[in-house]
Amino acid sequence: MGARYEIRFSGSGGQGMILAGIIMAEAASIYGDKNAVQSQSYGPESRGGASKAEVIISAQPIDYPKATAIDCMLAMTQEACTKYHKDIKADGILLIDSDEVKDVPKGNFKLKSFPIIATASAELGKTIVANIISLGMITELTGAVTHEAIEKAVLSRVPAAFLDLNKKALQIGFEKARELK
């Protein structure tokens, strides 16, 4: 990993992209030994509209809190994918929800395509954990944080009644991403 590792979570308001960013940053900085900064950008609406959360992970202190050259980007909607993919660096990763993003942007990045929301619905009966499946996938694909750290970070941020559900969602993410590698 270089001096900065940059991850962007993008989708529409209400899909838990900002929460995913917070959990990733906590996995790196509270449950891991790195520095992390999480920032976000969203519109005035609490549901809908393109929203993004960015996480910078580094062994050094972090100056600029926003993305400069993205190592890995998640796109959960077409709008977010189209709007935000341009900053992915050469050989970076673009992970898309294959049911949502049909117009796949071209670029010098590794495309990983998977029906994330549909899997959340089919295997766990709840689309709300699609963001946690994504976190599992990104962890597996990038190695930006350890499995142990991301699990601790997820479990510390979700309601007690849903610990099992989120644990399963994370495991599904790890497994599905392994198949995509």
Place this chain on the structure above:
Amino acid sequence: MADKKKKFMQGNEACVEGALYAGCMFYAGYPITPSTEIAEGMSVRLPKIGGKFIQMEDEIGGIAAALGGSLTGLKSLTATSGPGFSLKQECIGYACLAEIPLVIVNVMRGGPSTGYPTGPSQADIMQAKWGTHGDHPAISITPAYVQEILTETVRAFNLAEKYRTPVVVLYDEIVGHMREPIVIPEKGELEVIDRVKPDCKPEDYFPYDDKYEIPPLAPFGKGYRFHVTGLNHKKDGFPTNDSKIIEENNLRIMRKVENHKDDIWKNDEFMLGDAEVAVFSIGSTARSARFAVKQAREAGIKAGLLRPLTIWPFPDKAVTELSKKVKAIIVPEMNLGQMALEVQRVSKKAEVAGIHRVDGEPINPAQIFEQIKRFK
């Protein structure tokens, strides 16, 4: 392993921690993006420690109630963003003249008017000094890191209490909403200053006694009865038309800040020692600048960063000194040139070049690096 003392926290949440650390026991305000988390946090925390939180009917009510709270002896806070900061200006002037300690946080969003509620800006820098009418003292604090929002909020309360004047904490939406690991300091780790109270008998007390540079402030409700007004007043607080008293009082409130600039100023310097090109910046833009300065150093350009944590009173001395040593001072700011004019005003030799942006997007390191390269 997780460090128990380390927490992952948002800038606005750190502001709440700072206010409580400083001993704030009263919050009154009206929620507004992107500062709402401060009101939320205070509404959760204050009742648990015997403090009071009031959501008022509007922004003006918010600051007016906070002034009342402060006059009873409680350290008081209100938080807002540009549109609310505009509405609060009348009461900020009142606080200056009536000499009421108060901390006002302005988390800057795009303007003018309702503008761009969720977008960052640094366009209220001049408003923080000149927003209210009349000559008046102004202190504004500009943190850039989540940990720093905590410590600088404590410093803002200290300055408000020490100089009996309102203090504005000014940071942009990016700094307010971003999250970083922070450590909450233990009690006693940071200095906490409380206002000086009178030690005389209530009947001998004058709230604006000009034998003091900063007269002691008695808490309402503890036996000291005095008059508070936004009119020019005598030492007992009642209005006056005596031009000598009016002038003396107007000059004294200015001197409270003017005579203590060395105590109020605070700058963070990065790689300025041998710098030939300097960047002058605050908030999230200063973080971008720090990144660009490192890039420049890697490219063999002697660049450095002067980051003021006190923007008002303006750091004249530091900028003048800097301007004698460097070829250029670059001033990136998310506005159309507010600090750049001030830097120009006090620069002796160096060329001053602004980088300005008002599209709701941050000034990125590449933009600053490009400017630095022009002056190598």
